[in-house]
Amino acid sequence: MWIAFSISALIGLVAGRGIVAEASAHRRNLPDRWWDPLCEACDTSLNVAMTSCRGEQHRQGTVSWLTSLVTAALFGAVSLAVPSLAVLPAYLVFSGTMVLLTLTDLDTKLIPNRILGPATILASGLLIVGGFISGGGSGLIRASVGGVAYFGVMFLLALIARGGLGFGDVKMSFLIGAFTGYLSLGHVVVAGVGAFLLGGVVALGLLVTRRSSRKDAIPFGPFMTVAGLIAIVVGDAIITWYLR
Ligand SMILES: [Zn+2]
Incomplete structure (x- = not known):
């Protein structure tokens, strides 16, 4: 059970990054982007924690890293709730x-x-x-x-x-x-x-x-x-x- 929980939470952490990327692509009317969210200011990739961009270190909103954490917690909780x-x-x-x-x-x-x-x-x-x-x-x-x-x-x-x-x-x-x-x-x-x-x-x-x-x-x-x-x-x- 805890193995499923840990793996699900880990997948959630990664999926959260994809969700941030796609949500930002949608907001900015760009083509679908399921990986690697870009800085809203300079379009370079974000660091691993999504707190700032790799280019000019622009600070990113809390929504980015919070989305990843919430998705990880959610995926873990869901793994405990499914019947099989x-x-x-x-x-x-x-x-x-x-x-x-x-x-x-x-x-x-x-x-x-x-x-x-x-x-x-x-x-x-x-x-x-x-x-x-x-x-x-x-x-x-x-x-x-x-x-x-x-x-x-x-x-x-x-x-x-x-x-x-x-x-x-x-x-x-x-x-x-x-x-x-x-x-x-x-x-x-x-x-x-x-x-x-x-x-x-x-x-x-x-x-x-x-x-x-x-x-x-x-x-x-x-x-x-x-x-x-x-x-x-x-x-x-x-x-x-x-x-x-
Ligand atoms: Zn930037």
Whole structure:
């Protein structure tokens, strides 16, 4: 178990660097870049810890190195939460995608198709293979149900909200519903309800502290990604607590 944890955390540390590179490429409208993030000021590579660039030693924002650390911790936690090591690769791809889409949505209020599309195919493919290897056929059925259910609910909400909810959020909900659904349908509920609870709390906080006005649109995607990850890592504990 601790071997899987350590290896996953290490992969997360490396994946974090790729996530920073791709998020920055997306923010600056550059071609995809899955490795070697560049300095925003002078376009030279960053040092290993991503605290400054190798060229003129420009200091980089905390988001860069923090992303790597958070991804490492997340990957480690996910390795402890998966029901079988056979589906761990799928869950790591899913989790990395969630971190990346959180960054792109916060940066540009977009869930880019060019990231979500390939990630959905890769993560789903790995989940299907891992599910069959570990004999989790019922998990795969739950994953399909969870994906379709979360997608359906978000699709209806997007129709009702008329532009208040981006279609990127709707498309992303399938992936989150599938990966929480593989664990249990309760996990899908935790992810969905959690997104709205987190969104409400943060929106209220921003209003109270006057950091946003009622008219500002707050992207909903980050609440969906974060709640989805929370559901996967501690969903069991939340469900047990709620049903107690
Ligand atoms: Zn620089």
